Amino acid sequence: MDTIRSLQYFVRAVELGSLSAVAREHGTTQPTVSKVVAALEESLGVRLLERSTASLSPTVQGRRFYERARGVLEEYAEAVADARGQTRTASGLLRVNAPVALGQFRLNALVQEFLRRYPEIEIELILNDRMADLVEEGVDVALRLGGDLPPNAIARRLGASPRYLVAAPSYLKGRAPLRRPEDLAAHDYIRYAWLASGDKVELGDGARTVAVETRGRFRVNNALAIRESLALGAGIGLCPAWLVQDLLDARKLRRVLPKWRGTPQELNLLYPSRRYQPLRARLFMDFVRERLAGFEG
Incomplete structure (x- = not known):
């Protein structure tokens, strides 16, 4: 069995979804492609493709084998190009x-x-x-x-991106001032849902670290929703700079307790x-x- 040819036929069969299409691409016949792929399956002792009159698709094992086989073919092509002194174009x-x-x-x-x-x-x-x-x-x-x-x-x-406490000016207006981390307990705090730490937030000022309890009626499992909620004035949140820096620059959000930061986000x-x-x-x-x-x- 020509292993490289077998892998080529199988990989293209998965990508094209048709043995006939593989045959046309390689200038051969559909029965030849089918025979080669069947021989590959027999040598592995695993069914790789589900065949019907209307469609062709990889089995679970076939999908896993496809990922590895594709890598083998790409590595082989790079090795051939290297041996011939050629530079392969990334594709x-x-x-x-x-x-x-x-x-x-x-x-x-x-x-x-x-x-x-x-x-x-x-x-x-x-x-x-x-x-x-x-x-x-x-x-x-x-x-x-x-x-x-x-x-x-x-x-x-x-x-790692620094994490800041931020809130919209509309939220902060007329509310209790924040002078220390413990003051967060008196405010609506918006956080990511399902955090292992729950409502507890860890903040540092460079000299010491404190853990404070927060309160909030809204939690969501999406960073974009947190960003939008903060911009709408729904509360205070601890966000990485990459997510809110544009809103800070546009003054749609303000930093709260600017001397304090959360653990950087890696x-x-x-x-x-x-x-x-x-x-x-x-x-x-x-x-x-x-x-x-x-x-x-």
Whole structure:
């Protein structure tokens, strides 16, 4: 069995969703492609594709094998180019995952700049606030906020953004003044839902750290909703600079207790813990590291 050809046929079958399309692309016949893929399945002892008269799709095992096989083919192509003294052009699909707010305020513009630089690369940017399983979901690169990272990934720290207490001038007008952290207990505090620390907030002024209890009637599991609620005058919140700096600059928000800050929010670049990374992924990671170095406001 020609292993490389078998992998090529299988990978393209998953991507094109048709054995006939693979045959046309490779200048052969559909029965030939079907025979090669069937031989690959037999050698592995696993069914890789579900076939019907109307469609073709990978099985669960087939999807997992596809991700690895795609990497093998890309590594092989780079090895061939290197042996021939050629420089491969970065191309293909790159799957990137990031939190919603970070994607909107920072990453989306960087992706557009990256695509202009590398016209043969495609990017599928998936924005969600849950922790994605990079291997199971076929993610090439992920950006994650905070220090709670998955065990099956390699992380590279990009930086940390300071966190400020902020509120809208309309909220602060006519309310009890804030002179020390404990005064937060008398105010409406807006926070992220499901925090392990609950209503307790840890603040520092450079010399000491205090933990204070807050109160609030509104909690939400989305940073954009927190940002909007604060701008609408719903209360006080502790936010990373990257999320609210534009509103501070426009004076739509003000810093509260400016001598006190929360623990900085870390930003990490993650990729699956497999040895090989395609050229497009390595280029994207280098690009993001350069653009977000020191990650602050």
